[in-house]
Amino acid sequence: MTAQSLSFPVPSSLGSLENYIQAVNRFPILSAEEELELARRFHQQQDLEAARQLVLSHLRLVVSIARGYLGYGLPHADLIQEGNVGLMKAVKRYDPERGVRLVSFAVHWIKAEIHEYILKNWRLLKVATTKAQRKLFFNLRSLKQHEGSLSPDEVESMAQTLKVSPDDVREMETRLYGQDVSLEASSDDEDSHAFAPIAYLAAPDAEPIADIERKEREHLATTGLAQALDSLDERSRRIIQARWLNEEDPATLHELAAEYGISAERVRQIEAKALQKMRAALSH
Template sequence: MNQTLTLPTPSTVGSLDQYIQAVNRFPLLTQEEEQGLAIRFNRDNDLESARQLIVSHLRVVVSVARGYAGYGLPQADLIQEGNIGLMKAVKRYDPDHGVRLVSFALHWIRAEMHEYILRNWRLVKIATTKAQRKLFFNLRSMKQGLGSLKPQEASVIGQQLKVSTSEVLEMEARFNGHEVALEPATNEEDDNSFAPITYLASAADSEPSCVLEHKQLEMQQSTGLTRALASLDERSRRIIEARWLREGNTVTLHDLANEFGVSAERIRQIEQKAMAKMQVTMLSTI
């Protein structure tokens, strides 16, 4: 359905701010209007009815995406993922159950955003179980104030979310952690300045066998990545390099969609297919 409907996106509208203004201009539906459109879509597969249901709820996706601004991911990409969830909700919505679409759609919108965050945010590697994922997405809202959690408060949160107190405290530490430069600043003249690299050296690393092993591993990884990139077509290689191998800020799905003249969802599909192909190629070099 998402490939046949024409819907506004930040890339087609011009910017994220313009997109938000645009979706807020779509009129809200009454319950009777919503039910009539849902019936026509379910009964007759009327895509125009589905489009009206979707665009009238795009502002809901924007509102939900704002709640995940603290994860450091592009809002445009979060909104795109949420829109996919909204389309899935419209496809599955049954007006006979007596529930408004917004209530039904919130689950699908959040589910798509959660999956996107879990795929892309490095700190979430701790969240390997369902309970830990629930902790990941609820800890901030459950904390009282901005200070560190007290053991008693962490214990209460752990009981509510069915995880251990230590897991709560570890997740909070990951949220509150900040980056530390591995090497000292080049203009640092203080002999007592702290740099983690000073404390990471190992005597074993200077052994010739270890040095050779490390060099071989680096060469193998570099060769594997080069071969994997070479196995891709030009467009796929451009997308992977822009999304994952670029220094500094990565390019968003919408930026690439605008560059290639396709939808952001199509860029995401190409990216996933390219990553799978690269993984197979790199494994064959090991």
């Protein structure tokens, strides 16, 4: 599976990054049933049209994840492109029979490709990207008379001479003379790996997709559960509550059988049917 075979839009083909983001946000989000059907078609029949629809419906996820890595000075469009490669790899490796949504599976592959791209380009970041920054870059190099950091008075003097703000001078000086930082730990010490920059490239709790997943879990644990219980008849609801929601002293099949004057096997059947009905209610 290649980007050419899927032909999904890229920023350059749509004129600008803003147009691209607007385009991918218009692609519909697949329901669980639609996603399962498409994934099976691709997994079992190598149907590239099914794979294309899976990719298109998750492009907005790549945009959201890529936005969390903008602090590394790399173009958002390039980060998205690399994330799209990870998304295609995820679709190719996704097994629809495992009971996991593609969005959860794809996050790992998208981040892995973006991490690899950052690692490869960390030392290639441009010091000056705009015309104003390039002008400041050359002027600052010519005006600075020593190798050490500029004093506050020197910063103010250069800012007045170059007709820029002191913050601009300080920022360019940092770019010019700041030391490279390794994203990965250089030793085998486990602690050093835990605190290396690669370990905190992006804050997981700050990503939109993580926030969406957290809210969905909260909904399922409260409102969703209450609605699923309401879909049951009184006896089935009592059995589920006694068996699954009473953490301190859950009832046994025999206790409930005695309560309702039926066999333990009949209680088990009612319980299984109720759980199946609740799963169906929670999936909608």
